[in-house]
Amino acid sequence: SQKxxxxxxxxxxxxxKTATLTCNxxxxxxxxxxxxxxxxxxxxxxxxxxxxxEKEKRKxxxxxxxxxxxxxxxxxxxxxxxxxxxTYLCALDNQGGKLIFGQGTELSVxx
Amino acid sequence: xGGITQSPKYLFRKEGQNVTLSCEQNLxxxxxxxxxxxxxxxxxxxYYSQIVNDFQKGDIAEGYSVSREKKxxxxxxxxxxxxxxxxxxxxxxxxTSNQPQHFGxxxxxxxx
Numbered sequence: 001s002q003k004x005x006x007x008x009x010x011x012x013x014x015x016x017k018t019a020t021l022t023c024n025x026x027x028x029x030x031x032x033x034x035x036x037x038x039x040x041x042x043x044x045x046x047x048x049x050x051x052x053x054e055k056e057k058r059k060x061x062x063x064x065x066x067x068x069x070x071x072x073x074x075x076x077x078x079x080x081x082x083x084x085x086x087t088y089l090c091a092l093d094n095q096g097g098k099l100i101f102g103q104g105t106e107l108s109v110x111x
Numbered sequence: 112x113g114g115i116t117q118s119p120k121y122l123f124r125k126e127g128q129n130v131t132l133s134c135e136q137n138l139x140x141x142x143x144x145x146x147x148x149x150x151x152x153x154x155x156x157x158y159y160s161q162i163v164n165d166f167q168k169g170d171i172a173e174g175y176s177v178s179r180e181k182k183x184x185x186x187x188x189x190x191x192x193x194x195x196x197x198x199x200x201x202x203x204x205x206x207t208s209n210q211p212q213h214f215g216x217x218x219x220x221x222x223x
Contacts, residue, residue, distance in 0.1 A: 004153075034211060043117075043201050043214030044154075089153065097142065097161055097208025098169070101153035 002027040006090055006102040013080055014110055021075040021105045023090035028100070030092035033066055033073050038087045038104065047088075048075075080109045114138070117202050117215035123223050124189065124196060132187045132218045134202035143185035144203040144212065147171060154201060160185055161208050189220060197222050 004025045013019050023033070032051045036044035050057045050066040050073065057064045063076040077084050087106045091099040115136040124130045136143065142161050146154040156169030160179040174193025179185055185204075189196045199219050203212040 032209070041217070041219075043115075043203070043216045044212075046211040046213070049211055091154075093209065098156055098159065099212065101146075101155075103151060103153040 002100075004028070004090065004092060004100055004102045006088075007105045008103065010106040010108060012108045012110065015081060017080055019077040019080050019084070019107055019109070021088050021090075021107065023073040023075070023102055025071050025092060028071075028092055028094065030094070032093055033064075034091045034099065035062075035064055035073075035075050036089040036091065038089055044089055077107075080107075082109050082111050085109050115202060115204050115213050115215040117200075117218050119218060120216070122218055122220045124220060125223050127191045129188055129190050130220065132189070132200055132202075132220070134185045134187065134215060136183055136185075136204040136213070138204055138206075138213060139182070140204035140206050140213070141182070142205040142208045142210075143179065144205075145169075145175070145177065145185070145187045146201045146203065148199040148201060148217075157187065157200075159208075196220055 006023050034049045035047045038044040048064045050064045061078045065074045085108050087104040089104045091101045094100045118133045144159045145157040148154050155171050157175050158177040160166035163182050166179050176188045199217050201217045203214045205212045
């Protein structure tokens with residue numbers, strides 16, 4: 001069956017450290033994968049998109065990798081800050097213009 | 112200021128009642144989407160529309176209906192046939208179906 005999975009347990013890290021979030025998928029062949037940030041009671045906000053032919057993408061303190069052999073994407077936040085605390089969602093395209101979302105990983109950055 | 116607006120923020124429904132959730136965008140986007148989010152779960156696609164006057168069922172369309180008569184508007188009706196409507200409903204839009212999606216801030220629907 002098709003699945004997209006993110007760390008179900010919340011990730012707690014100290015300010016200044018690097019947070020690494022994982023997104024694994026099975027039985028999909030996505031052309032691209034996206035990461036979103038969601039704050040409580042708000043809609044998700046787009047962060048980064050990485051295509052299947054790209055190994056890595058960066059935006060300021062954010063870095064995303066995409067390994068189509070391992071069927072995995074890693075999302076890194078370097079020099080993390082308390083303001084980075086939120087739920088992070090990965091989503092992959094399922095052809096036909098639809099996105100399939102993971103359940104999200106809650107990140108908490110402590111000062 | 113371009114964006115996507117959902118209203119109301121909170122909505123209550125009585126048993127056997129249909130309710131309609133509003134979604135308006137002024138981003139000139141062709142594609143629009145409705146998702147449902149339950150606690151601890153990812154977003155699940157209810158309906159989507161890639162162009163005016165056309166829409167397709169998503170993964171959980173039963174008990175819901177939509178219309179797309181105008182490019183900027185994509186209202187969702189939760190019918191009495193939806194037996195478990197309590198959830199957080201999110202509307203999104205995108206320039207085209209393979210571009211990042213812009214989300215509204217959701218409508219939380221509860222049953223009285």
